[in-house]
Amino acid sequence: MPKVKQLSVAMYFLGALIFLPIGVTYGLFSATHFIMPTWVEGIPQLQFGRMRPVHIHLVAFGWLSMAYVGSMYYMIPKMCKTPLWSETLGRCTAVAHFLWIIAAVFCISNGITEAREYAEAPWFLDIIFLIYLIAVAVNLFMTIANRTQKKLYVSVWYFTGTLIWFPCVYILGNRVFMRLDGLNDAIANWFYGHNILGLWFTTVGIGISYYLLPLLVRRPVYSHKLSMIGFWAIALFYAPTGTHHILQSPVPYWLKSLAIVSSIGLLVPVLTVLFNFFLTLDKKWPQAYANYTLRFLIAGCVFYLITCTQGPFQATRWVNWYIHFTQWVVAHAHLALLGTFTNMSIASIYYIVPRLTGRPIFSRPAMAWHWWLTQMGFTWFFVGLTIAGLVQAAGWRYGYPIVQWVQAMYPEQIMRWMGGIMIVTGQYIFTWNIYRTFFTPAEVEEETETPVASAAAQAA
Amino acid sequence: MQVRQKDYAFLVAFVSATFLSIVFMTVILPNMVFQPAPSDYVVLYTEQELRGREIYKREGCWYCHTQFVRPQDRNEGPVALSGDFEFRPETVQLADEMGVQLVHLLGTERTGPDLSLIGGKMPDSWHKAHHSNPQAFNPGSVMPKFNYLSEDDMDDLVAYVQTLGREKNKRSREAMAAFKGNYNAAYQQSPEGGVSLGYLVEPEVPWEFKQYYEKKHKNQNPQKYENRIIAGARGIFNNKCAVCHGVQGDGQGPRALSLTERPANFQSNDPNMGYDEWSDIKWYWKIAEGAGPGAVMPRWNGVLSEEQIWYLAIYCRYLAADRTMPFPSRDDPERDPSLPGKTFHYEGDDLMVTYPEPPPGTPLTDPGAITEPVEQLDEELVEAGTPVASDPSAVATGDAPADGIAAPAGESATAEQPATATH
Numbered sequence: 001m002p003k004v005k006q007l008s009v010a011m012y013f014l015g016a017l018i019f020l021p022i023g024v025t026y027g028l029f030s031a032t033h034f035i036m037p038t039w040v041e042g043i044p045q046l047q048f049g050r051m052r053p054v055h056i057h058l059v060a061f062g063w064l065s066m067a068y069v070g071s072m073y074y075m076i077p078k079m080c081k082t083p084l085w086s087e088t089l090g091r092c093t094a095v096a097h098f099l100w101i102i103a104a105v106f107c108i109s110n111g112i113t114e115a116r117e118y119a120e121a122p123w124f125l126d127i128i129f130l131i132y133l134i135a136v137a138v139n140l141f142m143t144i145a146n147r148t149q150k151k152l153y154v155s156v157w158y159f160t161g162t163l164i165w166f167p168c169v170y171i172l173g174n175r176v177f178m179r180l181d182g183l184n185d186a187i188a189n190w191f192y193g194h195n196i197l198g199l200w201f202t203t204v205g206i207g208i209s210y211y212l213l214p215l216l217v218r219r220p221v222y223s224h225k226l227s228m229i230g231f232w233a234i235a236l237f238y239a240p241t242g243t244h245h246i247l248q249s250p251v252p253y254w255l256k257s258l259a260i261v262s263s264i265g266l267l268v269p270v271l272t273v274l275f276n277f278f279l280t281l282d283k284k285w286p287q288a289y290a291n292y293t294l295r296f297l298i299a300g301c302v303f304y305l306i307t308c309t310q311g312p313f314q315a316t317r318w319v320n321w322y323i324h325f326t327q328w329v330v331a332h333a334h335l336a337l338l339g340t341f342t343n344m345s346i347a348s349i350y351y352i353v354p355r356l357t358g359r360p361i362f363s364r365p366a367m368a369w370h371w372w373l374t375q376m377g378f379t380w381f382f383v384g385l386t387i388a389g390l391v392q393a394a395g396w397r398y399g400y401p402i403v404q405w406v407q408a409m410y411p412e413q414i415m416r417w418m419g420g421i422m423i424v425t426g427q428y429i430f431t432w433n434i435y436r437t438f439f440t441p442a443e444v445e446e447e448t449e450t451p452v453a454s455a456a457a458q459a460a
Numbered sequence: 461m462q463v464r465q466k467d468y469a470f471l472v473a474f475v476s477a478t479f480l481s482i483v484f485m486t487v488i489l490p491n492m493v494f495q496p497a498p499s500d501y502v503v504l505y506t507e508q509e510l511r512g513r514e515i516y517k518r519e520g521c522w523y524c525h526t527q528f529v530r531p532q533d534r535n536e537g538p539v540a541l542s543g544d545f546e547f548r549p550e551t552v553q554l555a556d557e558m559g560v561q562l563v564h565l566l567g568t569e570r571t572g573p574d575l576s577l578i579g580g581k582m583p584d585s586w587h588k589a590h591h592s593n594p595q596a597f598n599p600g601s602v603m604p605k606f607n608y609l610s611e612d613d614m615d616d617l618v619a620y621v622q623t624l625g626r627e628k629n630k631r632s633r634e635a636m637a638a639f640k641g642n643y644n645a646a647y648q649q650s651p652e653g654g655v656s657l658g659y660l661v662e663p664e665v666p667w668e669f670k671q672y673y674e675k676k677h678k679n680q681n682p683q684k685y686e687n688r689i690i691a692g693a694r695g696i697f698n699n700k701c702a703v704c705h706g707v708q709g710d711g712q713g714p715r716a717l718s719l720t721e722r723p724a725n726f727q728s729n730d731p732n733m734g735y736d737e738w739s740d741i742k743w744y745w746k747i748a749e750g751a752g753p754g755a756v757m758p759r760w761n762g763v764l765s766e767e768q769i770w771y772l773a774i775y776c777r778y779l780a781a782d783r784t785m786p787f788p789s790r791d792d793p794e795r796d797p798s799l800p801g802k803t804f805h806y807e808g809d810d811l812m813v814t815y816p817e818p819p820p821g822t823p824l825t826d827p828g829a830i831t832e833p834v835e836q837l838d839e840e841l842v843e844a845g846t847p848v849a850s851d852p853s854a855v856a857t858g859d860a861p862a863d864g865i866a867a868p869a870g871e872s873a874t875a876e877q878p879a880t881a882t883h
Contacts, residue, residue, distance in 0.1 A: 034571075037602040038595060047604045049520020115517035115563050144468065152468065160468075161475045168479065172487055179561075181552065182545040184491045186564040191487050199479075235475060239482035248530035249566060250542035252494050255486065321532050325570040392570075396533065398762035399750065402573055403600045 002357050002438075006077075008090030010356055012070025013349055014438065015098040017431045019062030024427050026055040028420040034413040045109045053108045053120040060118070060201075060337060062101040067345035068204040069097065069136055072159055074352050075211045076140050079156050080147030089139050096132050100125065118193050119174045126174040133170060137163040154227040158207030161235060165199040183251050190242040197336060198238035205304075205341040206230075206273055208348045209297060213280055216294045216351070217287055222279035226272050233269035237262045244315040248324060263315035270308035277301050292367040297347035299375055303339030307332065322397065327409070328389025331382050338423070339378055346374075346430065353437055362436035370430045377422025384415030499543030501627040505551045510560050512620025515613050517563070519606065526567030527576045527624065537577040538628060544576075572603060577625035581756060586718045587618045597718070673741050677770075693775035696768055700760070709779035719756060726780040735780035743773035 004010045030051040032039060040046045077084045084090055104121040107113070113120040121129070140163055144156060171177065173192020180188050214221050221227060243251060243259035281298070288294045310332055313319055323329065350367070354360050361367060388409045395405030505513070516522065528540035547555075547562055555562050567574075582590075589596075591614060594603035609617065698707060704723040706712040711725035726735045738746075747769050748761035760769060 033604065034602055038605055041605055042608045044519070044608050047519070047606075049523055049604070052520060052523050111518040113518060113520075114561060115520075115522060115565065117568050152471075157471065160471060161479075164472065164476050165479050168483065172483065180491060181547055181562060182496070183542055183564065184494065185562075186545075186566050187490050187494075188487050189564065191483075235478050236482075239479060240486045242486065245568075246566060248532065249528050250540055250545075252490060255490055255494075258486065324530070325526060325567075327569070330569065396570065399759035400763055401758050403598045404763070406571070406602055407600045 002359060004356050004438075005358075006074060006084065006087070006090075006356060008084065008087055008094055009070045009074045009352065010438065011091060011094035012066050012073065012097070013353065013434070015094060016063050016066035016070065016345075016349075017434055018098075019058045019066065019101060021424070021427050021431050023055055023058030023063050024420075024424045026051055026058055028417070028424050030055055031413070031417050031420050035410070035417055044111065050109055050111070053113065054105050056118060057101065057104050057108060057120070059342075060196075061104065064201060064337065064341055064345060066094075066097055066101075067349060068201075068208070069093070071208050071345070071348040071352065072136075072140060072204065074356075075155060075208070076143050076159060079149065079153045079211070080144055081149040082143060082146050085139050085142035085146060089135060093132060093135050093139070096128075096135075100129055100132060114174070116174070116189050116192075118196050119189070121174075123174070123176065126170075126176050130167060130170055130174075130176065133167045137167060153210070154221070154224065154231065155207040155211040157228075157231050158203045158210065161231070162200060162203040162207070165195070165203070165239075169195045169199055183249065186246055186249065187243060187251055187255065190245040191239075192242070193245065194242035195239055198234070198241065201337060201341045202238070203234060205300070205344045206234075208344050209277065209301065212293070212297055212344075212347055212351055213277055216291065216297065216347075217281060217284040219280060219284060222276050222282075226276045230269045230272040230276065233265070233272065237265035237269060241266065241315065244320065247315075247317060247320050260315055260317065264312045266308060267312050270304070274301060274305050292364075292371055293347050293350040295371055296343045296350065300340050300343035300347065303335055303343065307335045307340055310335070322393050323389060325396065326389040326392040327385045327412075328393065331385035331389060334378075334385070335382055339382065343374070346370075349434060353434055357438060359437065359440075361433060362440060363433050366429050366433040370426045370433065373422045373426030373429070377419045377424075377426060379419070381416050381419030381423065384412045384419060388412035388416065494542075496542040496546060498546040498548055499541055501544055501625070501631075502546060502548055503551075503623045503626055504548050505554065505623065506619075507554065507558065508616050508619045509623050510551075510555055510558055510620075512616035512618070513565075514560055515609070515617045516565065516620055519609075519617075521575075522565045522567050524567075524569065524571035524603075525573065525575045526570050527565050527574070528567070529574060529576055533574065536574055537625070540576060572601075575621065575624050577628060579622045579624045579626035580629045582718055584618050584622065587621055588614050591617070669745055670741055673744060677740060677744075689771050689774050690778050693771035696764070696772055697775050700764070701772070704757070709776065723757070726776055735776075738777065738780065740770070740773050740777060743776045744769055747772050747776070 029046070030048050033048040033051075044050060073084055073090055104125055107122050107125065108120050112122050114122060119126070140159065144152075144160065169192055172188055173196065175185075175188065210221065210227065240262045241259050243255045244263050247256050247260070278301070288298050314323055314328070314332065350361060391409050391412065392405055394400075395402070395408070503509075528545075529536045529538065531539050533539075545564065545566075552562065591605075591609070592607040593605055594601045595605075606614075606617075697705075697709075701709075702713050703715045704711070704713045704719070705726065706716070706723075709726035711723040711728075713723065716723050724735075728735070747764075748759065750757050750759040760772075764772070
């Protein structure tokens with residue numbers, strides 16, 4: 001392993017890359033249950049009801065969150081022109097995060113679960129994760145406080161907001177210190193279930209994109225003002241949207257209306273952010289031909305556009321009325337976490353790893369394979385699941401016998417499964433590639449390019 | 461270089477304030493103002509049922525099964541009310557003592573049926589057998605086999621599953637028993653003004669439907685081709701309906717075994733049900749829209765074409781016209797396969813059903829069995845030539861009296877026999 005500039009970041013990325021292939025394999029395994037429901041019998045840990053939360057924990061909390069914190073540990077010091085406040089704390093948190101995921105996966109696999117979506121980990125792990133989040137936040141806030149760059153780039157705004165919001169969302173969602181009964185539990189659960197996406201995955205993902213995009217296309221962000229509008233709009237509109245997951249349940253009507261209105265309001269931050277991105281890319285699109293990092297980032301942005309136009313649309317009463325409770329929603333969730341934020345995190349890793357190790361990514365053909373397998377596989381996956389969702393919705397709408405539409409979904413499930421195989425293969429190639437980049441012996445090492453200076457700071 | 465921190469502190473304060481106000485609005489305020497009282501249908505859990513609830517959570521049942529009926533769900537039952545999800549204080553206390561979290565189990569996606577009204581529809585032993593091998597009951601089901609659950613866990617889980625909608629289902633059964641008879645009469649005679657029964661059974665064909673289909677019925681005039689239709693409908697009936705209602709429409713199909721409520725017996729001579737008086741349109745409506753909320757029978761509208769449902773309607777009227785079957789008594793285990801007391805278990809991969817011992821002295825005969833030799837029966841029918849129907853208005857005999865669409869001569873013949881006799 002070469003001398004790494006910031007070991008905490010490398011630890012986060014290497015940990016994330018262990019959970020990514022395992023997590024997608026879990027996803028593929030559970031998708032296989034839809035085609036061959038009895039292909040593993042008698043092993044409780046490998047049944048759908050337990051694999052699904054494990055899959056979520058591995059990819060959302062293992063892969064994405066570790067890649068996110070690693071990226072923040074790299075980007076915030078760069079943007080503040082100061083080293084990370086405590087590198088030791090950073091390394092400790094990396095180890096803690098890694099062990100936490102293993103503990104959570106172990107607990108859920110063995111049936112120790114809270115049965116709240118995205119919050120299945122038992123209460124003692126909730127408290128540990130909360131302490132962990134606070135440690136990360138303190139480390140990064142102290143870094144920002146010690147900064148030598150006065151003006152704050154918009155990514156720091158996003159990261160700041162996230163580091164305040166996410167621990168609060170986590171406390172509320174896991175009900176660590178309170179108990180709610182009946183439907184209030186559902187309201188709090190979906191407040192958490194949606195805001196873990198909105199105030200953690202989205203805001204950090206957008207922050208990462210705001211950092212990477214100007215550097216990759218070597219041009220400042222189109223409009224700083226627009227990015228501020230996007231930030232404040234997300235702060236205002238994202239948090240109240242959770243109730244749109246239970247629009248047909250008997251929760252208060254005003255709460256549902258509030259959720260729908262803010263869901264539609266989400267078009268404001270999404271469109272401003274993407275307008276900003278695409279205008280930054282204006283006339284620079286051909287660069288994506290040669291640059292896989294930029295390709296992944298643009299793919300993330302395009303999928304973000306699809307996700308976030310689909311989202312407000314399906315949060316309205318009459319669309320939700322039809323597609324609620326179907327695989328359509330599963331497709332949408334994957335569009336956000338796999339299509340958008342995984343692509344952004346991949347771009348972030350491809351960008352940061354050469355700058356950490358001082359050597360280029362080990363294999364460029366492997367990057368190409370990773371790109372094509374991920375995007376093609378995901379497209380298959382998304383289209384398949386969306387059609388399956390429409391079949392299922394029609395089944396519920398017309399009151400068909402359930403087995404009938406379950407069987408009607410079979411071709412689409414095969415399609416999703418095939419897409420899943422492509423995605424999984426791509427992620428194994430990715431992991432192999434990054435690990436080879438880190439661990440190739442020195443004699444194979446080639447000449448490295450010098451890291452690009454922080455254009456992000458100039459853009460501000 | 462030291463940087464002024466005032467701007468940044470301002471940002472942090474503003475971000476926090478925005479967020480906290482939203483949290484207040486969407487989490488704390490609803491909890492303050494939205495405190496529905498537990499409804500009458502809320503179940504008081506026992507210790508075993510709470511343990512079962514933990515197993516329901518542990519095995520991730522709630523990832524595929526929801527627990528609330530949405531307004532748009534047809535054929536599922538009464539729409540969930542806010543009070544249905546509260547807990548009785550005793551339940552909360554017991555859960556606290558047991559260290560059980562009473563999380564909501566509304567569910568997030570529906571790969572399987574909604575379970576909020578499953579309680580009491582099937583016997584415990586059916587649930588256990590189904591959990592162990594769902595594909596044996598529903599070929600094509602994607603439910604995992606929970607055959608790894610221990611005996612105790614399975615008992616607890618089934619005890620919990622039986623609580624779901626138990627109160628609602630119990631009321632509907634009680635009400636049905638109390639107002640047995642014409643659905644219409646039941647609706648109107650309800651002492652609670654018909655409102656409380658509103659969700660149980662749709663009483664009469666809705667007038668808009670009736671108007672529309674009376675016109676259609678008149679234009680299409682299916683009665684004209686009735687004989688041919690009955691011959692054709694038999695296939696559809698045997699394919700889709702006979703599994704519960706039996707080939708003869710006597711409510712003794714194989715699936716009747718797994719239901720606690722017996723499927724309708726169209727041949728019953730129970731004067732209260734009055735199946736023989738149902739019009740084509742009423743049959744059409746029942747087949748198209750299902751037996752009613754909370755019943756196991758699905759809506760066939762959309763699954764079958766309009767023409768196919770007309771066929772079935774006429775066929776059902778034809779089956780109902782033959783009122784030779786005595787109305788089965790609930791206490792007669794031989795006549796009613798769905799009586800409680802029967803149990804399911806596995807011997808290897810085979811599902812076995814054990815019936816309770818009949819009272820001593822009861823002759824053990826299958827009501828649907830052919831007691832006479834088949835050859836003899838055929839001769840009889842060929843000789844007779846004309847169908848034997850107790851109600852001539854229900855079965856058209858004028859067009860082709862001898863084309864084999866005869867009603868069975870008695871309870872000893874199945875619906876297929878006349879056809880095989882002449883072809």
